[in-house]
Amino acid sequence: MSTPVLDVRGLAYAYPDGHQALFGVDLHVHEGERVALLGPNGAGKTTLVLHLNGILTAGAGSVSVSGLPVQKSHLQEIRRRVGVVFQDPDDQLFMPTVRQDVAFGPANHGVRGAELDRRVLDALDRVGMADFVDRPPHHLSFGQRRRVAVATVLAMEPEILVLDEPSSNLDPASRRELADIMRSLDVTVLMVTHDLPYALELCPRSVVLHDGVVAADGATLEMLTDAELMRANRLELPFGFDPAAAAAARDAAIGSLSD
Amino acid sequence: MGAGHGHRLHYHGHSRLHRAPAHLKLVALVGFMLVVVATPRELYPVFGGYALLLVAVIASTGVPFGYIGKRMVVEVPFVLFAVLMPFVATGPRTEVLGLSLSEPGLLAAWGLLAKATIGVAASLTLAATTEPLDLLRGLQRLRVPDLIVQIMAFMVRYLDVVTAEMGRMLTGMRSRGCDPRSPRHWPLLARSVGALFIRSYERGERVHLAMLSRGYDGTFRL
Known part of the structure; x- marks a missing residue:
């Protein structure tokens, strides 16, 4: 098989205060995949994400991105390859205008002039926010800010898009719009979430992280219908949600699109 | 917000x-x-x-x-x-x-x-x-050191966010039956300002992480 975009082997990490969050995580994501990383609060999901672009350094084990190991010497290239969208868009959007914010990443990687403008407009276009290019981010609605946050990362043309709780705090319409955007993107995605219906809708494959290890890895639908596995990992479906029916509806929608 | x-x-x-x-x-x-x-x-x-x-x-x-x-x-x-x-x-x-x-x-x-x-x-x-944006550009044109202009830009950007956070904390207090108006409540207000400071500090750290994630290495290139 080809080199995985994301290759995590035996990753362990303890915070400086001694609290150990990860106990040997193995995870592979291949090009073009959309994978959900599921797990209850405190499972170590965010800690894992911070290892993927070298914000945290592995205590043991290794992370490589398209064959390039995450090490101090080429952090810039790693951070270009791995685009992380954080949970709170107010943390991600810190520049005075949307244009400057989306340009921040590519400018740090040496993109200038016309190419920079093209990247900014292209990224905003892909999330349907091109009309807001000269607005200050804090004047946008929460859903719009989340979409601009995705654009700030798309502008770096990453090899893998990592989203931390992309559906949190979104109203149903914004949530659906973001799902449409994610489906339209031709990019490898790792989506960290405990929104199980969202995982089922967008990601054919899921990985369950529990107590700092990978507890399960497989097809999302099989996982959500495995009551034993769900209970063991503190995962619960929303009241009245039937994964099998939802998956059938999803497949029907995809089928009607391809007709 | x-x-x-x-x-x-x-x-x-x-x-x-x-x-x-x-x-x-x-x-x-x-x-x-x-x-x-x-x-x-x-x-x-x-x-x-x-x-x-x-x-x-x-x-x-x-x-x-x-x-x-x-x-x-x-x-x-x-x-x-x-x-x-x-x-x-x-x-x-x-x-x-x-x-x-x-x-x-x-x-x-x-x-x-x-x-x-x-x-x-x-x-x-x-x-x-x-x-505010024009003011920042004006300062830049006057050759005020970049670092200072950037700090002010962050202040302008996050003033509303922090004010909204304070507002939510006050709403939280009022909903639990404490309307912090009289000097009797000043110690309480002082504690919540302390909490606000810590929250803002932590937000600052998260913003910094988000900047690092997009390749920030200490200099603004815009």
Whole structure:
């Protein structure tokens, strides 16, 4: 098989205060995949994400991105390859205008002039926010800010898009719009979430992280219908949600699109 | 959050002062303030002249006087200090309404009040006629060190976020039956300001992480 975009082997990490969050995580994501990383609060999901672009350094084990190991010497290239969208868009959007914010990443990687403008407009276009290019981010609605946050990362043309709780705090319409955007993107995605219906809708494959290890890895639908596995990992479906029916509806929608 | 376009200090308009380049306005404000501060406080009519000039400028911008007046409350701490001065200063004393006041103290209080009032009103006029973003660009054009401009840009960006957070904390208190108005509640308010500081500090760390994730290495390249 080809080199995985994301290759995590035996990753362990303890915070400086001694609290150990990860106990040997193995995870592979291949090009073009959309994978959900599921797990209850405190499972170590965010800690894992911070290892993927070298914000945290592995205590043991290794992370490589398209064959390039995450090490101090080429952090810039790693951070270009791995685009992380954080949970709170107010943390991600810190520049005075949307244009400057989306340009921040590519400018740090040496993109200038016309190419920079093209990247900014292209990224905003892909999330349907091109009309807001000269607005200050804090004047946008929460859903719009989340979409601009995705654009700030798309502008770096990453090899893998990592989203931390992309559906949190979104109203149903914004949530659906973001799902449409994610489906339209031709990019490898790792989506960290405990929104199980969202995982089922967008990601054919899921990985369950529990107590700092990978507890399960497989097809999302099989996982959500495995009551034993769900209970063991503190995962619960929303009241009245039937994964099998939802998956059938999803497949029907995809089928009607391809007709 | 995200509501209310423009800034609370900015008053939308199209007067000549609104349209003037921000860096010229900044230079004019600083120059004016230096002159005001350097004026000996005994030259009472000159301060009258400054005040008239300021009133004329504000009138020309179309910003209502009430708009500036309401925002002058930031001066209150200085006023309190000025009011105290005639009581605590030494030197020859004089009788005013049966109170024994220090003459140099009265003069110092007058100087402080006059200069502070003119300064605050002039600064508010600049803020009312200039968008925060233009102010930052003006500072950049005046070659103010980049780091300082960036820190100010972050302040402008996050002021609303932090204010909204404080608002939510107050709402949280009110919903649990504590309306923090009386001095009795000051310790509580102080604690929540402390909490707000820690939250903002943590947000600062998260913003920094988000910047690092997009390849920030200490220099802005825009």
